[in-house]
Amino acid sequence: MGEKLFEIQNLSIDTRRGGVTRRIVENMNLAVERGQIYGLVGESGSGKSISMMASVGLAAPGLLVRSGEVGFGGRRLPASDQKGLRGNLSHGVSLLFQNAKGALSPFLTTGRQVERVLAQRKVPKPARPKEITELFRLVGLNFADLGEKYPHQISGGQAQRVAMACAMASNPALLIADEPTTALDVTTERELLRFLTRICRERDMAIVLIAHNLSLVSEYCSGLSIMHAGQVVEEGALRSIFATPLHPYTKGLIAAVPDVDEPHELVPLEGSVWGGRNDIVRCRFSHRCPHVRARCEAGLPPAIARGGHQVHCVLYEGEAA
Amino acid sequence: MRLPPILVYVLRRLAIGLVVLFGISAVAFSMAYLLPSDPVTSRYPDITNEQRAEMRRQMGLDQPLVVQYARYMESVFRGEFGRSFGTGNSVVQDLAQRIPATLELASFGIAFGVLVGIPLGLVAAVRRGKPTDHLVRVVNIAIQSVPAFWLGVVLIFLLYFQWRLVPSPIGRLSPMFISPPPVTGFLTIDALLAGKPDIAFAALRQLMLPALVLGLGVVSPLARITRSAMGESLGEDYVTFGRALGLRPRQVVLGDAFRGALVPIVTTLGFVVANVLAGAAIVETVFAWPGIGRYAVTAITTSDMAPVSTCILLIASSVAVTNLIVDLSYALIDPRIRHEYAR
Incomplete structure (x- = not known):
């Protein structure tokens, strides 16, 4: 394990519209080591951009940061101290956006x-x-x-x-790149990512690469978090996750990635991202999960270490690692 | 020979402006003659019908309207705008005296409006939805619902008659002072140039109230457009990216976001200048300000045709020139528009 550079703990964010409060990021954790390229993957609206923006003090107005702590380079701040977190910008943290x-x-x-x-x-x-x-x-x-x-x-x-x-x-020691290549064509995308990774090595800079394209992330990252509807469902070493995906959502995602070397039948993921009320604490994948059971209603379990990474799913509760 | 594209643009705009002025001159001319009163009768109410017919013939008023217009335009091109019956002077002479008075009043009024309106809008945009924002909105509505002629009279009543805080509303300078030699035509500046700060201060005191009344009309349109345009540009990606780069909030809000909002603000300012020129007639009348607004109003009420049509032409050309300046300033504000013009 390398030295920990950036850490998000128990980040929860709500949004309120028309008197209805929705939880859009729930109890999120994330840790990035110095010089590591870390992928944060999820469908559109899964809360990946919102959580990272909030972690650097750029939460959009109207968002309510409910809980959480952000650590960067030995300094820890409550996530609700957005102004303090903005102090990290230009002092070690930089960002890249989709629409350059x-x-x-x-x-x-x-x-x-x-x-x-x-x-x-x-x-x-x-x-x-x-x-x-x-x-x-x-x-x-x-x-x-x-x-x-x-x-x-x-x-x-x-x-x-x-x-x-x-x-x-x-x-910067950390670059948060929010889908930096989505607006570009495929050739330019590869070129740009090669550049990013090279700079990353030359300057010992860590990158959080936010993406919805799992195959892209798999080429460049060593760590990975999978987000679904505001919840991190699986996280850890990328190799381990790809070798033995555990969460039904991750399994579905990986099954949907085409592979040139070993062609397999692509299986689309059924259903769409959770759009329901947030006062229900249950796992937000449960409504589209093939393995759903009563226990899912009680919410996402804490991280369960298994293989080389961690999963949040009741399927693995009580099993030996 | 190839002219620089921006110059071509300006020349094209000036040419179009000239055509517009032609149209306006025709409208102004026929409007003046459509008035129910007769210039001869209003000048000489007690003459016989024969005398009246003779006067009309001498003045060319018996000719068809088209002929009269052609003669009028011919003299305009010679630089002759006729003579005012009311003052006995040539209109050019009269205007030369009055334009600086209106310009000084309008400049101070607009400067006041800009200096109050834009910051109000900025504060409201940055504090959107917070108490400050609501307060600014209430102030705006209050300002907007008060007509200038009423406010002028009330302020004169309170500040002069009741409390003696301002000098009497008798024009640009109290007769107790001697006007400084004209250089810029602005009494405040000319007095300073002549090394007479006491006169400059006296002129400023005369100017304060009418400029305030005129400028208040500028405050709310500017505040409103600044708030909405800033609200939009504060949400632009370049503002977020600027923040993400750790640039100072002032640099991001006033540098990038405000510049992004400047095009609609300047556009509104252009409209507002036209309104100020129109509003000057009322304010000048209330404050006995010897400017072109009051001159035009007096001329209209006495069917003094030459000043009326010339004043309309003058105001129309200044609006046209303002619009041109506004369009050109877009190029200064936004390089994208600059390159568009240069194409």
Whole structure:
């Protein structure tokens, strides 16, 4: 086990609309080691982005952070202290978003966008040009070509690289990448992820890769959490999860991933993400689970260690590891 | 020869503006003649019918409307806008005296409106749904429901007659002071340039109340558009990303989000300037302000045609120019629009 860098404990988030409160993230735990690439996978609306945004103090207005603690680099803060958590940004934590073109300010040249992050870090002015050029090179761009251009003048892939340069300008130990390649074509996607992983090795940076594409995550990550309807159902070493998926949802997901080397019949997952009331504590996969039993009504059990990872499912309660 | 694209754009807009002004001049001209009163009768109420017919012939009023319009346009192109019966001066001379008064009043009024309206909207947007937001909304509704002519009179009554907090509403400067030599036409600035701060202060005291009344009309439209435009741009991905990069909130809110909201704000400001020019007529009348608004109102009530049509042309051209400035400022605000114009 490497040194623990980033940790979320017991994070719960509610949303209230029209007087109805829904729990959209329930009792979430997550731990990332220094330099590790960690995958957070789930369907759209499963709470993966919301939980990670809340963990860095960027919970959308209107969301209610009910409980939880976030630890980063030895500092622990309650998750409800959003302002305090934002202090981690530019001090070791950076983010990447899905829509890079929209994420860059439309009013500044790409070079200027990187520069203002450096300014924020109090890099003296004379030192900045060299560092900007260096950051552009790091993400595979040529400053002379793109530094004077505005975001609307460059491609989506280039925009995501500029966003990467911005994120890297604060020299982070952790990068949270929220589906950074979803808006890009497949070739650009591979290229970008190869870059990310290389930078990750060069700079000993950890990445939390949020994705809905399990096969993509499997290529780059060493750790994995599977989220379903606001609950983490299975977590741990990626190899172990892929070798012996335990939770019925994980099994379903992996069965639905095509494999070029060993073609198998793809089995679609039945049903859709939990949309019901949240005052019911039961496992939120139970309504689409083939192994559902009475015990599921009592809620998700605490993590059960089995094989090389952990699962939250009553099926494995009382069994020996 | 190839002109820079932005210059082509400006020239095209000016050409269109000229066509628009032509149309407005025709409307202004025929409107002036559609008025039920007769300029000769209103000037000389006691003359005989023969004398009246003779006067009309001398003034060219017996000609068909089209001929009169053609003659009028011909003189306009020669730079002659006619003579005012009321003042006995040429309209150009009259306007040269009055335009600075209106400009000074309008500038202070708009500056007040901008300096109050935009911050109010910003605060409301950042504190959306919180008590501050609701308070701003109440203030806005209150301001909006008070008509300028009423507010002007009430303020004069309270602040001057009752409490003597402001000088009497008798125009730009109390006769106790000597006007500074005109440089900019703004009394406040000219007095400072002449090294007379006491006169500048006196002029400012005269200006305060009418500028406030005029400027209040600007506050609520600006506050409302700032709140809604900021509300939208604060939700943009680039604002979230800016925050995620650890940039200071001020840099994200005032730098990126506000700039994103600036196009609709400036558009509204353009409309508001047109309204201010129209509103100036009322405020100038209430405060005996010697500007073009009061000049136009006096001319209309006495069927003084030359000033009426010239004032309409003047106000229409300033609205057209304001709109052009607004459109050009988009290019300054947003590089995407800048590149669009340059295409």
